[in-house]
Amino acid sequence: MSKKVAFMQGNEACAHGAIYAGCRFFAGYPITPSTEVAEVLSAELPKVGGSFIQMEDEIGAMAAVIGASLTGVKALTATSGPGFSLKQENIGYACITEVPCVIINVMRGGPSTGMPTGPSQSDVMQAKWGTHGDHPAICLVPASVQELFTETVRAFNLSEKFRTPVTVMPDEIVGHMRERIVFPEPGELEVVNRPAPTVPPADYRPYDTSFGDVPPLAAFGSGYRFHVTGLNKAEDGFPTTRAGIVQAEEERQVRKIEKATDEIVTWEEYLLDDADIAIVAFGSTSRSARFAVNEARKHGIRAGLFRIITYWPFPEKQIADLASRVKAIITPEMNLGMTLHEVRRCVKGMTPVSGIFRVDGEPIGPAQILAGIREVM
Amino acid sequence: MGFDYGKYIRPGKLPHIWCPGCGHGIVMKGLIRAIDSVGFSKDMTSIVSGIGCASRLPGYVDFCTLHTTHGRGVAFATGIKMAKPEMNVICVGGDGDGVAIGGNHFIHACRRNIDITYLIMNNNIYGMTGGQFSPTTPTGAKASTTPYGNPDPPFDIAKLAIGAGATFVARGTAFHAAQIDKLLAEAMRHKGFSVVEILDSCPTTYGRRNKYKSVIEMMNHLKDVAVPLSAAEKMTAEQLRGKVITGVLYKENKPEYASEYRKLVERVQAG
Ligand SMILES: Cc1ncc(C[n+]2csc(CCOP(=O)(O)OP(=O)(O)O)c2C)c(N)n1
Ligand code: SF4
Ligand SMILES: [Mg+2]
Numbered sequence: 203m204s205k206k207v208a209f210m211q212g213n214e215a216c217a218h219g220a221i222y223a224g225c226r227f228f229a230g231y232p233i234t235p236s237t238e239v240a241e242v243l244s245a246e247l248p249k250v251g252g253s254f255i256q257m258e259d260e261i262g263a264m265a266a267v268i269g270a271s272l273t274g275v276k277a278l279t280a281t282s283g284p285g286f287s288l289k290q291e292n293i294g295y296a297c298i299t300e301v302p303c304v305i306i307n308v309m310r311g312g313p314s315t316g317m318p319t320g321p322s323q324s325d326v327m328q329a330k331w332g333t334h335g336d337h338p339a340i341c342l343v344p345a346s347v348q349e350l351f352t353e354t355v356r357a358f359n360l361s362e363k364f365r366t367p368v369t370v371m372p373d374e375i376v377g378h379m380r381e382r383i384v385f386p387e388p389g390e391l392e393v394v395n396r397p398a399p400t401v402p403p404a405d406y407r408p409y410d411t412s413f414g415d416v417p418p419l420a421a422f423g424s425g426y427r428f429h430v431t432g433l434n435k436a437e438d439g440f441p442t443t444r445a446g447i448v449q450a451e452e453e454r455q456v457r458k459i460e461k462a463t464d465e466i467v468t469w470e471e472y473l474l475d476d477a478d479i480a481i482v483a484f485g486s487t488s489r490s491a492r493f494a495v496n497e498a499r500k501h502g503i504r505a506g507l508f509r510i511i512t513y514w515p516f517p518e519k520q521i522a523d524l525a526s527r528v529k530a531i532i533t534p535e536m537n538l539g540m541t542l543h544e545v546r547r548c549v550k551g552m553t554p555v556s557g558i559f560r561v562d563g564e565p566i567g568p569a570q571i572l573a574g575i576r577e578v579m
Numbered sequence: 580m581g582f583d584y585g586k587y588i589r590p591g592k593l594p595h596i597w598c599p600g601c602g603h604g605i606v607m608k609g610l611i612r613a614i615d616s617v618g619f620s621k622d623m624t625s626i627v628s629g630i631g632c633a634s635r636l637p638g639y640v641d642f643c644t645l646h647t648t649h650g651r652g653v654a655f656a657t658g659i660k661m662a663k664p665e666m667n668v669i670c671v672g673g674d675g676d677g678v679a680i681g682g683n684h685f686i687h688a689c690r691r692n693i694d695i696t697y698l699i700m701n702n703n704i705y706g707m708t709g710g711q712f713s714p715t716t717p718t719g720a721k722a723s724t725t726p727y728g729n730p731d732p733p734f735d736i737a738k739l740a741i742g743a744g745a746t747f748v749a750r751g752t753a754f755h756a757a758q759i760d761k762l763l764a765e766a767m768r769h770k771g772f773s774v775v776e777i778l779d780s781c782p783t784t785y786g787r788r789n790k791y792k793s794v795i796e797m798m799n800h801l802k803d804v805a806v807p808l809s810a811a812e813k814m815t816a817e818q819l820r821g822k823v824i825t826g827v828l829y830k831e832n833k834p835e836y837a838s839e840y841r842k843l844v845e846r847v848q849a850g
Pocket of ligand 3: 631673674675700701702703704705706713
């Protein structure tokens, strides 16, 4: 049997990726440029016995997603800039209560209403620091329609495995562009489901660290009764203000992701083996960067591309290693230097790092990146 | 023989955080009796809340409980009900939680007519944060942020619920304890979004500032203002001034959201 091939939009592929991953609940509120994810799921979810609900706002949508996930169902929401801001309080709630869920944020210009139809990559810091308090963050930044499908599947897998919200952030160009996609067969991609508790209900504690840093989460209505609160809590799920317990729980929540960094972080290297200049880019900008690298090589400049796929946790080790191999790093991005800052943090002055920034709603094209490469030569 | 609350109270979770004389404890007991009388199983019942003194209730009772973010309880509850319609879903919270920060979720849950029972403990104040005025604080009343008297007009929660499309709306008071479980039980049996507002008392942050000399005086006030619907129907507008009508104020049968959605799913799957 030949594989199913289609020509489709990124946001549509994202919705199909969610279904493939086993997502059976969606709650959202319409916002450009993410709305197609909701539109497709409103049609697809009933077909597989799932539920779609359009909520009254993004805050309610995030809340409904967490509520649904607590019943054991894989749940998704999709939004863009202003809606992503509104969801932040409840994203923090999902972090501290350790409820798996996936958030799609199709990046548009900001702050505020900004440029609803213009592409942007300026939410990467919000994806890590948007909600208050110390908390873990996983954020994936796909660069193609195919990858938006597969990264949505991976987002669900990571969220189920680590009991944490995961954000997938295509920029508007990746969300809206149309290209060829080959649908993976059922079983071809790994699909992870959260483990059910193995102890009898009377012994169940929702944050029982005797099962490690990611304790099993029971489903409401499965015979396990427990309490979930956004207050600092002890292993039994009930609120506590006892200093030692609060400290230990907070540290565990951050540690469970930090120590799995090598397992989570993904990236792609293109022509970096002999490169003097490395472009560090992600999303649609990385596509322009690939063109620019090819162009540069035609002119005898040894350039290469480091494409970030997992933005959080940030590929710190890989960037540090890159810095030891090249003479200069350039970070083209549709913001005013968020990745530049992060790369400099990893490079620790080993190599000069400069940026190419654009926040006018226009993509960064190959020519602009090529000019940047010439400048550092 | 007295009612055995122990069957539903989580071992080791009492004493509660509520002040002496707070009405929330009376309401919690009414809720427990109501659940017992309708026979909801503990495993298949979820009790959800927002943030506030009233919203601390779920921590004490032995169900699938969810203490969420301020004002968002109804939205979390909506997710639970949609994802697992066979669960009994009850949402509880205060006046500030429900009709200030959570007002949007509240009216939309009413409109959808999703099968959730929503218990609002209305003490006319933000108790937990020390007594700032809420959307139900009477005009002229004193709160920590209305030192010259409250300039705002209040909401009538029951009217708001009816206007927004709730299909069961009832009101009681913390003084009329025996009525609380009856109203809540009827609400839980109702298929659709049911709202039960219990006029409650916060002696600590509201009574003190508004010249109620004691908890008893506050309770007596609830007794005095409450007029059962049956009696109210025979009274003139003049006689009803300053009174609050109690009982089942509105009831209507309409398609319920979660089950209608399941029908849609079946239709789509049938092709
Ligand atoms: C987003 C957010 N804003 C403000 C608060 C602070 N806060 C906590 S409880 C509360 C008011 C609670 O009042 P109500 O719902 O009437 O409950 P009560 O304490 O009176 O029972 C407020 C304003 C908060 N926790 N979260
Ligand atoms: S502050 Fe008021 S509402 Fe809160 S527990 Fe005390 S009496 Fe009850
Ligand atoms: Mg109150």
